Amino acid sequence: MSDFMDFLRHKYAYVARGEFKPGTFDDAKALFDRAVATYHQGFEGAYLLQEPGTDRGIAIVFWDNQEDMEANRNEKLDEILNEMSHLFVKAPETAFYEVSSEIKKHEPVEA
Template sequence: MSEFLDFLRHKFAYVAIAEFKPGKFEEAKHLYEKAVSTYAEGFKGAYLLQKPGTDEGIAVIFWDNVGDMEANQNEAYQAILNEMTPLFAKAPNTDFYELVSEIHPVEE
């Protein structure tokens, strides 16, 4: 029964689309990984995507709910974000999405 209830509960994703100053993506990646490592309750995984040959990227962080994301924005997270801010070419576009479909490959 709990598997069925887990299936009914949707995850949420925080998505940030950003462009960094030339040559700063690698430093931003390191800080992103450091920030994500501070997450605990409700954190379900994270991805960082980079457009090849550019300093543009997309961060996707999955949560059980919006409250868990907000609860994980502690002092350590904020300090890392403050380190990352000067690396942006312009402010990132951010939004929050509900995961409404999740498809996995069929295992043989």
């Protein structure tokens, strides 16, 4: 029954859209990678997307629930986020979403 309940449980996604000062996306990426490395309990994965040819991007971090996201806040993470803040043109737009559908790539079946 626990497998069935796990199937019904939805992940959550923290999404941040922002623009970095010209030429600073690589610095922001390095800081994003460091920040994500501090996540543990309830962390399900992360993506950092860059709009080609720009310094605009979207960060998506997947969590089991919002409480786990908040529980992962710590002094080291705050330091990294503070270090990243001066790279933004303006504060990023952020939101928290429930993942309502997740489709994974199917592996080919050998005949």
